[in-house]
Amino acid sequence: MRQWVDAEVRVRFEEVDPWQIVWYGRYLSYFEVARTVLMEKFELLADRLLLLGYRTPIVSLRCQFKAPARFHDRLQVRATVKVPETASLTFLFEIHRPADETLIAVGETSHVLLSEEGQMIYQFSGPLRERIDRMVAFCNPSP
Amino acid sequence: MEKVSLEDIQDTPQLIDFLRRMIIESLKLEDLDPAEIQEDEPLFGEGLGLDSLDALELVVAIEKHFGVVIENEDQGKEAFVSLTAMARYIQREVCRP
Numbered sequence: 724m725r726q727w728v729d730a731e732v733r734v735r736f737e738e739v740d741p742w743q744i745v746w747y748g749r750y751l752s753y754f755e756v757a758r759t760v761l762m763e764k765f766e767l768l769a770d771r772l773l774l775l776g777y778r779t780p781i782v783s784l785r786c787q788f789k790a791p792a793r794f795h796d797r798l799q800v801r802a803t804v805k806v807p808e809t810a811s812l813t814f815l816f817e818i819h820r821p822a823d824e825t826l827i828a829v830g831e832t833s834h835v836l837l838s839e840e841g842q843m844i845y846q847f848s849g850p851l852r853e854r855i856d857r858m859v860a861f862c863n864p865s866p
Numbered sequence: 867m868e869k870v871s872l873e874d875i876q877d878t879p880q881l882i883d884f885l886r887r888m889i890i891e892s893l894k895l896e897d898l899d900p901a902e903i904q905e906d907e908p909l910f911g912e913g914l915g916l917d918s919l920d921a922l923e924l925v926v927a928i929e930k931h932f933g934v935v936i937e938n939e940d941q942g943k944e945a946f947v948s949l950t951a952m953a954r955y956i957q958r959e960v961c962r963p
Contacts, residue, residue, distance in 0.1 A: 783919065808926060809919070809923055809926050810922050811919060811922050835919070843918060843922075845925045845936050845937055845941075845942060846935065
């Protein structure tokens with residue numbers, strides 16, 4: 724079983740479109756709230772990574788919209804990371820509305836790692852590897 | 867995929883043929899006919915059109931099949947120019963003491 728980290732967001736007025744539902748692009752910011760909680764836990768937030776000399780640009784995004792969220796909904800956003808098979812990070816996301824137990828959206832983002840010189844890293848090493856290993860082990864406990 | 871012997875690695879046409887099938891298998895491009903990947907065609911951008919995540923998959927496949935570790939984009943740049951370049955890179959690295 725995967726381990727997820729949770730965050731709560733409250734849908735703001737500015738996030739709702741003229742159809743009274745959350746505009747599709749907003750879900751990405753919601754994913755980011757949970758991903759930030761996960762990355763912070765393992766000292767992998769963007770500013771900490773910059774100190775190590777790395778950036779983690781996104782290269783792929785997938786999102787499935789299951790049900791509309793509305794103004795002032797209280798949403799539970801969850802994030803986890805897959806066991807990497809290459810030198811990339813793939814995060815999984817779910818957005819739920821606990822009040823009526825509705826699944827709102829599921830998503831996935833993939834990120835590569837760049838060195839200070841803008842070169843793509845093909846192998847994780849050093850403190851970067853240790854932190855990623857800890858995050859992956861937390862999210863994917865062995866049975 | 868079958869194991870590659872040192873002899874096969876030195877045989878350039880044989881190695882290129884193996885690399886064609888390795889690329890198709892590791893990038894799940896089963897719809898592509900191996901013969902369609904031209905020896906001197908660029909693998910990334912124009913040409914076959916592979917992307918950064920594909921590069922990482924190829925790094926893992928090359929390590930698995932040949933024990934050759936590509937550390938970063940700088941080294942990869944040389945190996946990923948084309949099939950011919952990839953074959954030459956592997957032949958050189960395998961022979962490195």
